[in-house]
Amino acid sequence: MLRYIARRLLLTVPLLIGISLISFLVIHAAPGGPVEMATDLNPKVTAEARERLRAYYGLDQPVHVQYAQWLGRMATLDFGQSFSRDGRQVSEKIGERIPVTLSINVLSMLLIFLVAVPLGIYSAVRKDSWFDRISTVAVFTGFAVPTFWLALLLMILFGVKLGWLPISGLVSLEYDSLGPAAKVWDRTSHLLLPVFVSAFGGLAGFSRYMRSNMLEVIRQDYIATARAKGLPERKVVFRHAMRNALLPFITILGLSVPGLLGGSVIFESIFAIPGLGQLFYQGVMSRDYPLIMGALVIGAFLTLIGNMLADVGYALADPRIRTE
Amino acid sequence: MKIARMAAVALVLALVAGCSKEKADPGGAGAPGAPAYGDAIVDGSIGDVSGFLTAVTSDSASHGAANYVFNGLVRYDKDLKLEGELAESWEVTPDGKRITFHLRKGVRWHDGEPFTSDDVLFTYRRLIDPNTPTAYAEDFRQVTRASNPDPHTFVVEYGKPFAPALASWGMHILPKHLLEKYPDISRSPLNKKPVGTGPFRFVEWKTGEKTVFEANPDYFEGRPYLSRVVTRVIPDPATMFLELKSGGIDMMGLTPLQYTRQTETEEFRTSFNKYRYLSFGYTYLGFRLSHPFFSDKRVRQAFAHAINKKDIIDGVLFGFGQEATGPYKPGTWVHNPDVRRYPFDPEKARALLAESGWTDADGDGVLEKGGRTFAFTVLTNAGNESRAKTAAILQQNLAAVGVRMEIRTLEWAAFINEFVDKRKFDAVILGWSITQDPDQYDIWSSQKTGPKELNFVGFRNAEVDRLLEEGRRTFDMEGRKKAYFRIQEILAEEQPYVFLYYPDALPVVHKRIHGVEPAPAGISYNFIKWYVPEAQQRYTTFQK
Numbered sequence: 001m002l003r004y005i006a007r008r009l010l011l012t013v014p015l016l017i018g019i020s021l022i023s024f025l026v027i028h029a030a031p032g033g034p035v036e037m038a039t040d041l042n043p044k045v046t047a048e049a050r051e052r053l054r055a056y057y058g059l060d061q062p063v064h065v066q067y068a069q070w071l072g073r074m075a076t077l078d079f080g081q082s083f084s085r086d087g088r089q090v091s092e093k094i095g096e097r098i099p100v101t102l103s104i105n106v107l108s109m110l111l112i113f114l115v116a117v118p119l120g121i122y123s124a125v126r127k128d129s130w131f132d133r134i135s136t137v138a139v140f141t142g143f144a145v146p147t148f149w150l151a152l153l154l155m156i157l158f159g160v161k162l163g164w165l166p167i168s169g170l171v172s173l174e175y176d177s178l179g180p181a182a183k184v185w186d187r188t189s190h191l192l193l194p195v196f197v198s199a200f201g202g203l204a205g206f207s208r209y210m211r212s213n214m215l216e217v218i219r220q221d222y223i224a225t226a227r228a229k230g231l232p233e234r235k236v237v238f239r240h241a242m243r244n245a246l247l248p249f250i251t252i253l254g255l256s257v258p259g260l261l262g263g264s265v266i267f268e269s270i271f272a273i274p275g276l277g278q279l280f281y282q283g284v285m286s287r288d289y290p291l292i293m294g295a296l297v298i299g300a301f302l303t304l305i306g307n308m309l310a311d312v313g314y315a316l317a318d319p320r321i322r323t324e
Numbered sequence: 325m326k327i328a329r330m331a332a333v334a335l336v337l338a339l340v341a342g343c344s345k346e347k348a349d350p351g352g353a354g355a356p357g358a359p360a361y362g363d364a365i366v367d368g369s370i371g372d373v374s375g376f377l378t379a380v381t382s383d384s385a386s387h388g389a390a391n392y393v394f395n396g397l398v399r400y401d402k403d404l405k406l407e408g409e410l411a412e413s414w415e416v417t418p419d420g421k422r423i424t425f426h427l428r429k430g431v432r433w434h435d436g437e438p439f440t441s442d443d444v445l446f447t448y449r450r451l452i453d454p455n456t457p458t459a460y461a462e463d464f465r466q467v468t469r470a471s472n473p474d475p476h477t478f479v480v481e482y483g484k485p486f487a488p489a490l491a492s493w494g495m496h497i498l499p500k501h502l503l504e505k506y507p508d509i510s511r512s513p514l515n516k517k518p519v520g521t522g523p524f525r526f527v528e529w530k531t532g533e534k535t536v537f538e539a540n541p542d543y544f545e546g547r548p549y550l551s552r553v554v555t556r557v558i559p560d561p562a563t564m565f566l567e568l569k570s571g572g573i574d575m576m577g578l579t580p581l582q583y584t585r586q587t588e589t590e591e592f593r594t595s596f597n598k599y600r601y602l603s604f605g606y607t608y609l610g611f612r613l614s615h616p617f618f619s620d621k622r623v624r625q626a627f628a629h630a631i632n633k634k635d636i637i638d639g640v641l642f643g644f645g646q647e648a649t650g651p652y653k654p655g656t657w658v659h660n661p662d663v664r665r666y667p668f669d670p671e672k673a674r675a676l677l678a679e680s681g682w683t684d685a686d687g688d689g690v691l692e693k694g695g696r697t698f699a700f701t702v703l704t705n706a707g708n709e710s711r712a713k714t715a716a717i718l719q720q721n722l723a724a725v726g727v728r729m730e731i732r733t734l735e736w737a738a739f740i741n742e743f744v745d746k747r748k749f750d751a752v753i754l755g756w757s758i759t760q761d762p763d764q765y766d767i768w769s770s771q772k773t774g775p776k777e778l779n780f781v782g783f784r785n786a787e788v789d790r791l792l793e794e795g796r797r798t799f800d801m802e803g804r805k806k807a808y809f810r811i812q813e814i815l816a817e818e819q820p821y822v823f824l825y826y827p828d829a830l831p832v833v834h835k836r837i838h839g840v841e842p843a844p845a846g847i848s849y850n851f852i853k854w855y856v857p858e859a860q861q862r863y864t865t866f867q868k
Contacts, residue, residue: 030737031735031737031738031741031742032736032737032738032740032741036737036740036741037737038382038383038459039382039459040737040740040741041740041778042382042459043759043764043765043766043767043778044459044460044462044463045459045460045462046462047774047776047777048462049458049459049460049461049462050459050776052454052457052461053457053459056457084374084375085374085375085380085381085382085386085457085510085515086374086375086515086516086531087375087508087510087511087515088516093531096531097532148560152562152563152566155563155566156566159566159570160566160569160570163570166572167563167566167567167570167572168558168563168566168567168572169533169534169556169558169572170533173364173366173534173554173556173863174863174865177865268559269559269560269563270560270562270563271563272533272556272557272558272559272560272563274372274530274531274532274533274557278532278559279532282372287737
């Protein structure tokens with residue numbers, strides 16, 4: 001097992017280099033560079049000033065030299081300095097946004113699991129019942145509704161009409177002067193809408209997945225055996241069927257690892273949440289090459305690691321896989 | 325939209341005016357109480373700050389924020405005339421080559437150090453230093469000699485008289501004692517935690533979330549009434565509007581749709597004052613003048629007659645704008661109101677086109693000349709709704725006179741770099757911001773038609789070239805006015821652009837905030853005099 005993990009880890013290195021090379025070429029091929037994006041059509045900026053800025057960022061070098069330099073820095077885990085005028089380290093810029101994005105994604109993931117698993121089980125056990133049908137319609141509605149539209153409707157209802165919840169942002173302006181309990185509520189109230197909206201769209205996939213897994217498992221012989229033994233239905237469903245139906249979720253979990261750090265631009269913009277999605281989007285729009293590369297490499301790395309964890313986790317949990 | 329960036333330097337905080345205040349609340353609750361210190365104003369911004377040193381930033385969010393903290397030697401007053409800020413007064417020698425600034429005495433940086441001419445000289449040196457990644461060095465590289473004979477005098481000399489130079493000293497002056505040990509000012513801590521001489525002191529910057537400033541009690545023009553200024557980053561305009569309605573922010577710029585249809589409620593009127601005035605910008609249809617169709621002046625004039633500008637303003641801007649006649653804003657000293665106008669007249673347009681040889685010989689509704697049909701493509705940038713709508717109206721207007729126009733929208737960077745810069749276009753719909761200084765050498769001079777330069781339509785006119793030079797050499801306002809009036813006459817006659825419209829700016833400010841007095845320069849020129857009467861103050865947890 002350890003050898004297997006070590007081999008998988010080693011394999012990620014050439015993969016990462018390949019991914020980064022392609023990304024590097026693609027973003028450099030996009031029209032306009034960081035200097036142009038900031039100075040195009042500005043009469044105060046002369047061609048000379050533009051050239052100086054290009055040299056300042058090292059953009060006057062050929063692309064392969066720039067890539068070599070970038071790769072050299074990456075070898076020491078240095079993501080470099082952002083091309084944005086704050087001139088901050090890319091690692092710092094990404095790092096400060098991770099807690100926000102991660103916490104919202106983890107919370108919404110938890111919410112999805114807490115709702116989708118029982119929903120899926122119940123729908124499977126009571127297949128074709130009214131509950132099954134209504135929940136099917138409900139989760140697919142959630143899947144189909146555009147996030148921004150739902151978000152705006154909820155903001156109008158809870159923010160403007162009822163005034164119960166704040167509309168956007170992470171904390172109130174008065175946050176620093178609040179007591180500890182009020183601080184907790186302040187943060188929670190800001191998170192309610194974003195977490196709900198992001199979870200609502202994800203319910204369909206997970207609950208349907210759970211339902212079909214469950215249906216699959218319930219047909220198996222060992223379930224019939226369990227029932228034949230005279231076990232109560234509750235035990236059959238939760239002890240025998242559910243545990244097996246949950247197995248494929250390990251794969252889904254592994255595949256969700258990169259998603260935990262990937263923010264959605266639309267969603268974050270609507271709620272004015274300073275997360276990774278917005279950062280990456282702004283990076284692309286201003287052609288902030290080091291920032292884009294940093295975000296892409298982290299994303300690629302997490303995807304590879306996530307895949308590996310899923311495979312390993314699955315092998316650990318399911319003896320049938322291990323022996324093969 | 326993006327072009328609006330170009331004017332950021334001269335135009336900062338131009339929430340400008342000329343302006344009619346909506347009469348929403350006659351007497352009643354909004355009656356002004358006595359000015360009082362305290363409270364905060366919360367502003368919304370689509371973009372986050374990228375740094376506080378204006379020399380090295382180029383976005384309007386950064387420049388707006390820096391304006392609270394820093395001052396220049398000069399600034400534009402409420403009537404758009406230059407006045408002293410950190411400079412008490414200045415003299416220009418008769419030959420226009422030497423400017424002497426007399427600096428204000430007793431001004432202190434926010435950290436208590438005195439402000440002197442050393443700081444000005446230091447700022448100048450850093451602006452022309454190749455280590456400084458600034459895009460704005462050009463105006464300062466014209467200086468042949470800069471000196472500070474005493475702590476309150478600063479002298480600059482130029483090789484030739486250069487009138488826009490005076491306005492260039494509106495550039496924010498930086499503190500030498502805090503910056504001299506950093507060879508690259510953009511990487512100094514000051515770019516993140518600014519220390520200036522301005523009306524507000526920096527409190528905090530939470531990236532992607534907000535910036536906070538507090539009143540500077542020692543400001544040389546007196547302590548601002550408002551104790552705090554908070555700018556929240558809200559990237560989505562729809563969310564920003566909901567925040568405004570729910571009390572999360574106190575001011576923003578409305579769209580014409582919001583102004584007319586979504587804010588006409590009793591509830592909104594009791595909480596907000598809406599303002600309306602011409603913004604500093606215009607939208608135009610620009611021709612590639614070397615194109616065989618458009619090299620003939622009569623064709624361009626025919627277009628001007630064929631286009632119904634009023635329809636565009638009503639349809640695109642809900643009436644919130646004015647027909648444009650040239651590149652300067654009506655109501656400012658440099659605007660010439662008596663240039664040739666082109667009333668909407670399709671008949672006359674057809675006649676002019678016929679005069680230049682375009683006729684519909686085969687009767688298919690589209691004009692031909694020498695075997696070519698009059699069909700071309702207009703380009704504009706994607707994501708700008710008003711430009712796309714304008715294009716649709718133009719298409720109809722032109723079809724009515726027998727011209728077929730296709731519309732193509734392109735992503736901004738591709739549009740500029742692949743089409744405009746490479747001159748691969750027939751015509752474009754774009755906009756310019758209007759800077760306070762009338763110098764437009766870069767846009768109209770025949771010297772500026774090279775790659776990446778801004779006279780991309782390829783306008784060449786010897787008289788305009790001469791007048792542009794003259795406008796740069798003349799410090800006297802009357803003299804400059806004469807040159808620019810003539811330029812506007814020529815542009816109106818030649819129609820290298822069909823000038824379409826000047827849109828209105830439509831800001832809204834919460835009613836508890838008093839002292840907002842629109843003027844030609846906008847509403848923010850007297851920001852430090854805005855106040856909230858004691859009884860109406862909302863954010864009271866801050867120290868006054």
